[in-house]
Amino acid sequence: MSKVSKANDVKALRITVGGTVQGVGFRPYVYRLAGEHKIAGNVANTAAGAVIEAEGTPAQLSSFIDNVKHSLPPRALITSIKTTPIPFRNFKEFSIQKSSSSSSALSAIIPPDLAVCPDCLRELFTSSDRRHNYPFINCTNCGPRFSIVKALPYDRPETSMSSFRLCPECRKEYDNPADRRFHAQPNACPACGPVIELYDSNFTKIARAADAMAMAVAMLEKGKILAIKSIGGYHLACDATNTKAVERLRKRKMRPHKPFAVMAASPESAGEISFIGAEEERLLASIQRPIVLLKKRLPSKLADNVAPGNASVGIMLCYTPLHHILFNGSAYRYLVMTSANRRDEPICRTEEDAREALGEIADYFLVHNRPIHNRLDDSIVQCVPATQFIRRSRGYVPEPVRLGNNPGKTCVMGVGAELKNTFCLTRGNNAFVSQHIGEMDNLKSIDFYREAFERLSTFLKVKPGVIAHDLHPGYFTTAFAREYASANRVRLVGVQHHVAHIASVLAETNIKRPVIGFAFDGLGYGDDGTLWGGECLLVHREKFTRLAHFDYFALAGGDAATREIWRCGAALLKSAGINALPANGARRRHWQQALDMIGKRFNSPLTCSVGRLFDGVAAIIGIRDEVSFEAQAAMEMESLAIDFPVKKGYNFKIKNQGGDKPLVVSTTEIVRQLWAEKKAGMTPAHISARFHVTIAEITRKLALHFRAERQINDIALSGGVFQNRLLLGLVLSRLLREGFAVHYNRLVPPNDGGISLGQAWIGKQHVSGNTRENNKHR
Numbered sequence: 001m002s003k004v005s006k007a008n009d010v011k012a013l014r015i016t017v018g019g020t021v022q023g024v025g026f027r028p029y030v031y032r033l034a035g036e037h038k039i040a041g042n043v044a045n046t047a048a049g050a051v052i053e054a055e056g057t058p059a060q061l062s063s064f065i066d067n068v069k070h071s072l073p074p075r076a077l078i079t080s081i082k083t084t085p086i087p088f089r090n091f092k093e094f095s096i097q098k099s100s101s102s103s104s105a106l107s108a109i110i111p112p113d114l115a116v117c118p119d120c121l122r123e124l125f126t127s128s129d130r131r132h133n134y135p136f137i138n139c140t141n142c143g144p145r146f147s148i149v150k151a152l153p154y155d156r157p158e159t160s161m162s163s164f165r166l167c168p169e170c171r172k173e174y175d176n177p178a179d180r181r182f183h184a185q186p187n188a189c190p191a192c193g194p195v196i197e198l199y200d201s202n203f204t205k206i207a208r209a210a211d212a213m214a215m216a217v218a219m220l221e222k223g224k225i226l227a228i229k230s231i232g233g234y235h236l237a238c239d240a241t242n243t244k245a246v247e248r249l250r251k252r253k254m255r256p257h258k259p260f261a262v263m264a265a266s267p268e269s270a271g272e273i274s275f276i277g278a279e280e281e282r283l284l285a286s287i288q289r290p291i292v293l294l295k296k297r298l299p300s301k302l303a304d305n306v307a308p309g310n311a312s313v314g315i316m317l318c319y320t321p322l323h324h325i326l327f328n329g330s331a332y333r334y335l336v337m338t339s340a341n342r343r344d345e346p347i348c349r350t351e352e353d354a355r356e357a358l359g360e361i362a363d364y365f366l367v368h369n370r371p372i373h374n375r376l377d378d379s380i381v382q383c384v385p386a387t388q389f390i391r392r393s394r395g396y397v398p399e400p401v402r403l404g405n406n407p408g409k410t411c412v413m414g415v416g417a418e419l420k421n422t423f424c425l426t427r428g429n430n431a432f433v434s435q436h437i438g439e440m441d442n443l444k445s446i447d448f449y450r451e452a453f454e455r456l457s458t459f460l461k462v463k464p465g466v467i468a469h470d471l472h473p474g475y476f477t478t479a480f481a482r483e484y485a486s487a488n489r490v491r492l493v494g495v496q497h498h499v500a501h502i503a504s505v506l507a508e509t510n511i512k513r514p515v516i517g518f519a520f521d522g523l524g525y526g527d528d529g530t531l532w533g534g535e536c537l538l539v540h541r542e543k544f545t546r547l548a549h550f551d552y553f554a555l556a557g558g559d560a561a562t563r564e565i566w567r568c569g570a571a572l573l574k575s576a577g578i579n580a581l582p583a584n585g586a587r588r589r590h591w592q593q594a595l596d597m598i599g600k601r602f603n604s605p606l607t608c609s610v611g612r613l614f615d616g617v618a619a620i621i622g623i624r625d626e627v628s629f630e631a632q633a634a635m636e637m638e639s640l641a642i643d644f645p646v647k648k649g650y651n652f653k654i655k656n657q658g659g660d661k662p663l664v665v666s667t668t669e670i671v672r673q674l675w676a677e678k679k680a681g682m683t684p685a686h687i688s689a690r691f692h693v694t695i696a697e698i699t700r701k702l703a704l705h706f707r708a709e710r711q712i713n714d715i716a717l718s719g720g721v722f723q724n725r726l727l728l729g730l731v732l733s734r735l736l737r738e739g740f741a742v743h744y745n746r747l748v749p750p751n752d753g754g755i756s757l758g759q760a761w762i763g764k765q766h767v768s769g770n771t772r773e774n775n776k777h778r
Contacts, residue, residue, distance in 0.1 A: 012041075012088045013061060015052040017068065018080035020399065022154035023111045023185060025073040025140035026050055027096050031177045033071075037064040040091035045099040045153035047461065049080075049108040055091050074141060075111055075287065079402070079430065096177055099153040109430075110146050110154060110459055112395050113231050113376065115289040115319035117142035119180065124321050125328065130169070133210060135322035136194045136370065138187065139180045142287070146398055147232045147374050148186060152459060156185045160371035167192035186370075194370035196322070201363055203355050213325050216366045221331045225249050227340050227354055227362035231320055232376025232394045232435075233347035234340035234354050236361060237263075239332045243303040246336060250305065252361040254343055258629040259307035261291045261314040261378065263337040265327040270294075270315050273301050273334065279383045288395030289319035290379040302334060309632075311639035314380060319395075322368075339377050344439040346448040349375040374455060375448070377436045384725050384732075389749040391420070393436040398456065400430035401747050401757060403764065404510040410767050413464035413484075414759030415477040417497070417752035419522075419630070421445070423453060423477075424756035426764060427462050431507060433748055433757050440476040449480070468493040468763035470500070470755070472525035495762045497524025498535045499544045501718035501750070503758030506539065508747045511714060514540040515743070516547070516706050518699055518731075521719035521751070522562070522611035522630065531555070533609025533719075534665070536702050538710065542765035548654070548663035548702050550613060551575070554604040556594035561612070564626050565633055568612050569619030570594050571604075576671040580620075610695065610721050613667065617691055620675060621684045634724060641689035642726045649694030650674060654701065663705075665698055696730035703735055717744040718758075720751035 017026075022045050030043045030052060037060050041053040052068075054061055069078060116124075120137045123129045131137045138144070151158040166174055170189055173181035181187045188194060190209070198212035199205050207215045216226060223245040225238045236253065238245040240262045250256055264270040270284060274294035283292050291314040296307070307313045316337070318324045326335070339347045340358055348354040349372045354365060376397065380390035389396075407428035414424040421437040434456055437449050457463065469481035471494050485492045495503070501524075502517030519535040526532035534550030553571045555561035561568055570591055573580045582588050598604045611634065618633035619625055623640070627633050650673040653666040674687050703715055715735055722728050722744060735742045748754035 009057050010055055010088065011058060011061070012053070012055045012086045014084045014086045015054055015065060015068070016048055016050075016080075016082045016084070017052065017078055018049040018108065020075065020077040020109045020111045021050040022108055022152070023140075023145050023149075024075040025180070025182075026076050028140065028177050028182045029073050029076070030068060031094060031096055033064060033067050034094035037067070039064050040094055042091070042095045042097045044097035045108070045155065047100075047108055047152050053086065053089075053091075055088060075114060077109070077399070079109070079400070096183075099155045108152050108154075109400060110149050110152065110398050112288070112397060112399055113145050113147050114142045115287050115395070116321050116324065117287075120321065121324065124324060131189055133213070133325055134190050134193075135196050135213065135320070135325055135368070136186070136188055137321045138184060140182065140184045141180065143184070143186045144231050144370075147372050147376055147394075148370070149459070150373055154185060155183075159185050160373050161186050161188070164188055164193055164370075194368045196366065196368045199365040199367060201359060201365075203359070203365065212366065213322075216364065217326060217330050219364050220326070220335065224363040225252070225361065226364050226366055227348075227358045228322070228326075228366045229354070229368050229372075230322070231372070232374070232378075233349050233372060234358065235337045236340045236358070237335045237337050240302050240306050240334035240336045241332065243305060246303045246305045249336065249338075249361070253338075256628050257308055257632060259310050259314060260336045260338045261316060261380075262302065262306060263316050263318060263323065263335045265318070265330075265333040267317065269333045270317065273297055274313060274315055277383060279385065279387065283381055283383070283387065284315065284317050288379065289316055290381045290395060291316045293380065293382040293390070306336060309636045309639065311642055312382075316378060337378075345442055345444045346438055347375055347377050374435070374452070382723075382725060384728050386746055388723070388744070388746060389753070390723060390751070391436050391753060392422075392433065392748055397435040398432050398459070400432050401508060402510075403429045403431050403507060403761065405429060408764060408767055410465040411462040412466045412468060412760045412763035412767065414468045414495075414500075414756035414761075414763065415470075415481045416756035416759070417470060418472070418475045418477060420749070420752040421449065421477065422753050422756045423449070424760040425457060425460060425462055425464065426760050427460050431757055431760055432456060432460060433754075436753060446476055449476075463488070464490060466491045466493060466763045466767055468495050468759035470494075470525065470759075471496055471527060493763045493766050495759045496527055496532075496544070497755065498532055498719065499537060499539060500755045500758035500762065502537055502539045502544075502716045503761045504748055504750075504754040505716040505718050505743050505745055505758075507757050507761035508745060509743050511716075511743065512541065513714065514538060514710070514712050515714040515716045516703060516710070516712050517716040517718065518702075519719040520610035520695075520721035523607060523609050531605055531607035531609060533607060533611055534613065535608075536662075536706070538706070538712070539716070542762050542769065546662045547706055548665065550608040550610060550665045551667045552606040552608050553612075553616070553667070554598040554601075555607055555612065556597045556604045558603050558605060562615075562630075565615035566591070566619045566625040567594050568616030571598055572613070572616040572667065572671050573620065573675065574598060576668045576675070578672065578675055580675070610719075614721070617671075617674065617687075620671070621678050621687045623684050623688075631720065631723075634721070637684075637688040637691070638724050638726050640685040641692050644685045644689035646686065646689035646693055649690050649692075649697045652694060652698060654698075654705075663702070665702075670694060692724075692727050692730060695727060696734055699731050700734040700738065703740060704738060707740070713739070713741055715740045715742045717742065718750045718754065722750045
């Protein structure tokens with residue numbers, strides 16, 4: 001307890017602090033500030049956040065509150081602070097009170113999981129420390145948070161550490177406000193905390209504690225594949241310099257080409273295999289510890305099959321004590337560290353999950369007995385030059401996106417897309433985007449979605465009053481929205497896929513004025529029944545106008561064309577009037593069948609997708625005919641083009657259809673020119689580079705046209721195609737030179753992982769624009 005002196009002129013305030021103020025050392029911080037400012041009273045965690053009762057002179061209280069706001073612990077975040085006069089109680093000292101779950105206001109935010117801090121790391125490798133080489137060392141500045149929490153307020157009984165009874169030494173730390181482990185909910189040591197164990201592929205235990213760690217290191221050095229339980233789920237790991245080990249992992253995981261992430265032993269090790277800029281270095285070492293996409297150094301120390309056909313490699317640094325122990329003194333400096341799951345299924349969370357899904361993949365299982373309550377994949381970012389998310393999950397979720405100063409009382413849910421799914425729940429002026437869920441085409445992902453929704457809505461203590469969903473009638477998320485709305489009598493709002501993309505940018509930037517939005521992606525259901533994906537839109541709040549789009553072409557075979565991308569190439573060549581039947585007998589027959597399907601309009605839906613355009617061009621110029629993962633061909637085109645010096649793109653035409661119809665970007669001339677260059681012997685790198693410049697020039701020309709026509713200078717860029725760093729850079733440089741105000745996703749991914757935020761933002765616009773929301777639309 002902190003003793004304070006009293007002054008005659010005193011008053012009392014209740015200070016309610018909302019935001020990320022639980023599990024980040026906020027109460028000990030307030031306790032110390034109270035002593036420095038001679039404040040009496042107490043602080044407690046509640047569902048409303050941290051509540052402080054403070055008594056002191058007006059000058060003391062003013063200085064105290066100012067310091068509370070501006071000298072925060074590293075991971076604390078204040079989103080609201082409210083002061084209310086209360087009766088004077090003549091406190092004799094300042095104390096930290098037991099947490100309370102009762103509160104009518106809700107503003108507490110669960111902190112994300114945090115990478116191990118320098119203090120804990122130093123203790124981890126100090127031989128005399130009682131936590132020497134203990135894989136679960138943590139304090140108030142680091143360790144698991146969201147992954148272990150079950151309910152608010154964030155206290156040990158409400159986490160998956162509740163079954164671990166603190167030993168006397170850990171209890172002393174936990175109860176001491178001056179200790180950095182004061183109320184560190186995962187606090188533990190070898191005497192009282194979780195333990196690590198090693199199992200073979202039959203899930204028979206073969207080692208425990210330090211022996212398990214030593215054997216795990218030895219097995220990795222021998223080229224074995226390990227399933228390793230981490231903070232948010234299991235990883236599959238192997239030596240990233242061992243070509244045979246990586247190839248075995250690819251075959252067993254049935255992942256022939258998609259790049260693997262690599263964990264490096266140190267920043268220096270990361271720098272030996274990649275080029276690292278200042279912002280990338282900051283991200284690598286940040287407490288969030290995301291995977292950062294970095295340009296490869298060549299020749300590489302990594303096995304060639306870690307990230308084949310790609311100029312970049314995803315690298316992360318160790319973020320748990322267990323990771324650091326795995327590298328300490330080992331013969332390897334790089335480990336493949338990829339999400340442990342079957343293809344398109346969620347990351348394994350429990351031992352049962354791992355045993356079922358990974359038994360034929362992993363040689364050994366490195367397991368611990370601290371339950372994971374909320375599963376989380378690793379986050380992925382890149383610098384373009386600002387930070388851009390590819391996947392937003394561990395280290396960032398559940399931090400909210402602020403939606404400006406119009407909170408509203410209705411919780412809006414954006415149910416997300418069918419691929420790279422997330423969902424979003426609003427509470428006041430905060431939007432909480434869920435962790436990465438994944439592809440919604442299997443029962444395990446659907447179960448994960450429902451589980452994550454129930455848990456996040458329970459944490460936030462919200463119940464959606466409006467559900468915003470994609471227009472596609474066949475999506476699971478659309479069915480979920482309708483099911484929930486029917487059962488709970490709430491309003492449904494349909495949001496076109498590409499409008500949601502642009503709206504996600506507006507949500508991040510809080511722009512309320514009209515914008516010209518470019519949404520380039522794979523496929524999204526259009527309100528005319530075709531598959532959109534090359535869109536220029538005018539978006540203002542919940543309303544939009546389709547200003548322009550790329551020319552339609554047919555996807556012969558429907559979904560098959562997203563995997564067998566030669567079908568996209570065949571359709572583009574046919575549209576351009578080019579007869580390019582292959583000489584090979586079998587391929588010639590398939591090609592002709594595809595052309596016949598297009599001619600008869602059988603199972604050949606029309607699309608204007610820029611993503612599928614990239615696929616078709618990749619096939620035409622000989623990069624590949626089939627893909628094993630989404631955007632594979634486009635990534636390879638970018639990798640070929642990124643260092644190729646080309647300034648001029650291909651000629652193109654923009655057609656005016658007359659009346660109020662949108663303009664159409666003709667692809668015919670583009671395809672004819674690149675086909676001619678291919679026949680003339682130009683390299684795929686040359687053609688890819690010119691194609692990138694062409695798309696950037698089309699964007700610039702459309703932006704200039706509609707600025708002149710509509711008097712709008714704000715541009716929003718979104719959609720998965722804008723993950724292409726080369727293309728985004730070309731577009732940004734052109735638009736900024738023309739004086740546009742350009743906005744793009746920085747808080748959520750531009751791919752379908754950001755769709756839920758855009759849906760929720762559109763839903764809130766409907767609510768704010770309709771005062772009769774409670775009954776009229778139910």
